[in-house]
Amino acid sequence: MAAPRHSSPSSSFGSSRGSLPKSFSSPEPASSPLAALATLLRRSRRARLIALIAPALLIIGIFMLLPIGLMAYVSLLERGVNGGVQWGVHTVDAYVAFLFEENLLGELAINPDYLQIFARSFTLSFVTTAACLAIGFPAAFYMALQPAKYRNLLIFLVTIPFWTNLLVRNYAWILLLRSNGLVNESLMGLGLIDEPVTLLYTNFAIALGLVYTFLPFMVLPIYASLEKLDLRLVEAAFDLGANKRRAFQRVIVPLALPGIAAGCILVFVPSLGAFITPELLGGSKSMMIGNLIQSQFGAARNWPLGAALAFALLSIVLLAMTLYLMRFRRPPGTG
Numbered sequence: 001m002a003a004p005r006h007s008s009p010s011s012s013f014g015s016s017r018g019s020l021p022k023s024f025s026s027p028e029p030a031s032s033p034l035a036a037l038a039t040l041l042r043r044s045r046r047a048r049l050i051a052l053i054a055p056a057l058l059i060i061g062i063f064m065l066l067p068i069g070l071m072a073y074v075s076l077l078e079r080g081v082n083g084g085v086q087w088g089v090h091t092v093d094a095y096v097a098f099l100f101e102e103n104l105l106g107e108l109a110i111n112p113d114y115l116q117i118f119a120r121s122f123t124l125s126f127v128t129t130a131a132c133l134a135i136g137f138p139a140a141f142y143m144a145l146q147p148a149k150y151r152n153l154l155i156f157l158v159t160i161p162f163w164t165n166l167l168v169r170n171y172a173w174i175l176l177l178r179s180n181g182l183v184n185e186s187l188m189g190l191g192l193i194d195e196p197v198t199l200l201y202t203n204f205a206i207a208l209g210l211v212y213t214f215l216p217f218m219v220l221p222i223y224a225s226l227e228k229l230d231l232r233l234v235e236a237a238f239d240l241g242a243n244k245r246r247a248f249q250r251v252i253v254p255l256a257l258p259g260i261a262a263g264c265i266l267v268f269v270p271s272l273g274a275f276i277t278p279e280l281l282g283g284s285k286s287m288m289i290g291n292l293i294q295s296q297f298g299a300a301r302n303w304p305l306g307a308a309l310a311f312a313l314l315s316i317v318l319l320a321m322t323l324y325l326m327r328f329r330r331p332p333g334t335g
Contacts, residue, residue, distance in 0.1 A: 128267060177208075
């Protein structure tokens with residue numbers, strides 16, 4: 001009688017595993033939005049670039065474009081009875097008030113007050129930029145010609161003013177420029193003047209404070225351009241018969257032009273909207289655009305006019321920078 005056949009446990013386990021239902025087999029990777037996004041990023045270079053710049057675009061949209069849009073919308077609203085705005089009531093009165101005012105007869109007449117403040121602001125900004133360029137270019141050129149071991153020390157000295165708060169630095173200028181300050185006392189002690197000269201609360205004090213504040217922003221970009229200057233080009237200019245002035249104009253300045261342009265923009269734009277320095281050193285008689293906008297949002301509580309002034313300033317600056325960059329980017333010799 002044949003003995004019954006017994007299957008081994010391993011064979012029975014293998015057969016049972018092979019006969020498992022499909023639902024108990026190893027699961028396939030589930031398709032999810034994150035997995036699809038990862039696959040898209042691996043396959044598409046454009047998608048990777050968009051993913052890289054998306055955080056920056058989000059930050060710019062939230063913290064720059066959204067406030068600008070809100071400012072433009074507020075400038076088109078009507079001023080509230082007790083200040084602020086009347087939401088939903090649209091008007092262009094704020095832009096009209098920028099150029100005109102209503103006289104006693106109810107007619108519109110040109111109001112030069114705001115235009116004078118804008119003109120003063122642009123004039124002081126141009127003077128500040130020119131003074132920073134006149135002082136900063138020689139300083140940057142001197143720094144670039146020094147041995148490498150001294151350059152870091154000179155950069156360190158240029159950035160020392162940033163260690164102190166801007167408000168404290170402007171109060172220091174008040175102590176220097178007031179009637180019994182160090183400047184007047186020194187001039188009187190030397191016998192150059194008989195009585196104190198009015199220096200504080202003038203356009204001169206504002207320009208001096210702005211130059212002191214923004215001078216490092218002119219020096220550092222120019223130094224970054226001049227640091228890479230190949231002095232063999234200057235030697236070649238001398239070998240070709242150029243004198244010092246000719247070599248400076250035709251070799252050094254063109255190579256430093258990108259740094260000069262960057263420094264002028266970094267000085268002109270912030271000085272145009274400066275607030276603390278004109279407020280402390282200029283007073284109410286030398287108001288600039290930043291002080292005018294602050295007064296409209298503060299004491300005057302005229303939000304639409306303040307927003308219109310800010311938007312007008314932004315538009316003028318963007319237009320000027322666009323025209324300047326278009327002119328600067330033209331190839332040499334094209335006019």
